[in-house]
Amino acid sequence: MIGIYFSGTGNSRFCVEYFLKKLAPAAKAYSIEDENVCKELEKEKEIVLGYPVYYSSLPKILQDFLNNHAPLWKGKKIYLIATMGLFSGDGTGVAARRLKKYGAQITGGLHLKMPDCITDVKLLKKSTEENKKMVSRAKRKIERAAVLYKQGKPTEEGLNVLYHLAGLFGQRLYFPNKTKSYTDQLKIDENKCIGCGKCVKLCPMKNITLKQDKAVPGNTCTMCYRCINHCPKQAITLIGKRVLQQGTIEKYM
Ligand SMILES: Cc1cc2nc3c(=O)[nH]c(=O)nc-3n(C[C@H](O)[C@H](O)[C@H](O)COP(=O)(O)O)c2cc1C
Ligand code: SF4
Ligand code: SF4
Structure with a gap:
């Protein structure tokens, strides 16, 4: 067994690693x-795939990874873990449908509520204590899911038609294009930026460059919020206008 993940701020990485720790510690x-x-991936047949849900869809970087390696998925048995701030409907279902098209067998699905990573929007903000409790609840849910998997009765959250309808009518219909392509909407306040280069190093899309000691965004942002949560000067925003509360999984352990 092997785990793979995309994780902007660490939630999905943590959930995949913890699930493996409980299920197959050597994986x-x-x-x-x-x-x-x-x-x-080529060496393993059984896979645990984890990722965050964005607008009840997959991050563009993950969509491209799944599509660009389509032949890799044939014959694999894949258990899906979708992390979210509140609600996704069919968070696991969106990847399941795509992977099945490429010949994979979906062995189960797990939905986990984790701290919201959208640093510059107030909507789902919780205190550090509340976020810690949320992570503890997710850990307990992962522990139960690992037991069920061992018993041959893996959880199937997000995978049936009712979840599909919830994802569609709960979100995707209202945000149809948000994750169809990469975005050019990342903003960096040059008055705040000190040119430390942290965002340049961290970006999974290599979407930020340093020019004359100032960070400059490009147009291939996958909206992962990693740079925004790490910038020491709170100079980066995407959906909102001001950084309200930075945090990554390490803060809630
Ligand atoms: C662009 C964007 C869109 C998001 N959309 C949703 C959503 O539709 N529903 C939800 O519950 N959480 C949503 N979230 C919250 C993340 O799914 C959640 O914080 C996730 O656990 C982050 O995982 P990561 O740390 O592995 O990147 C969104 C986050 C981002 C950055
Ligand atoms: S992390 Fe922040 S301060 Fe450092 S280069 Fe990037 S935008 Fe500038
Ligand atoms: S620019 Fe920032 S939010 Fe966009 S992909 Fe890179 S690290 Fe993620």
Whole structure:
């Protein structure tokens, strides 16, 4: 068994690693950003795939990874873990449908509520204590899911037609184009930026460059919020206008 994930701010990585720890402690997890991920994937038949849900859809970077490696999925048995701030409907279902088209068998699905990573929007903001409790609840849910998987009765959250309808009518119909392509909407306040280069190093899309000691965004942002949550000067925004509360999974452990 192997774990793979895309994770902007660490939630999905944490959930995949914790699930593997409870189910198959020798199994390793790889980010889709890891240069060895395809080589490792080819060797394994049983896969746990984790990712965050964006507008009840997949992050564009993950869509491209699944599509660009379509032959890799044939014959694989894949358990899906979708993380979200509140609601996704069919968070696992969106990947399941795509992977089935490529010949994979979906063995189950798990939905986990985790701290919201949208640093510059107030809507789902919780205190650090509340976020810690949320992570504890997710851990307990993962533990139960691992037991069920071992018993041959894996959870099937997000996979049936009712979840599909919930995802469609709950969100996707209202945000049809949000994750269809990469965005050019990332903003960096040059008055706040000190040119430390942290965002440049962290971006999975190499979407930020340094020019004359100032960070400059490009047009291939996958909206992962990693740079925004890490910038020491709170200079980066995407959906909102002001950074309200930075945090990554390490803060809630
Ligand atoms: C652009 C964007 C869209 C999101 N859309 C949703 C959503 O539709 N429903 C939801 O519950 N959470 C949503 N979230 C919250 C993330 O899914 C959640 O915080 C996730 O656990 C982040 O995982 P990560 O740390 O692995 O990146 C969204 C986050 C981002 C950045
Ligand atoms: S992390 Fe923030 S301060 Fe550092 S280069 Fe990027 S935008 Fe500028
Ligand atoms: S620019 Fe920031 S939010 Fe966009 S993909 Fe890169 S790290 Fe993620």
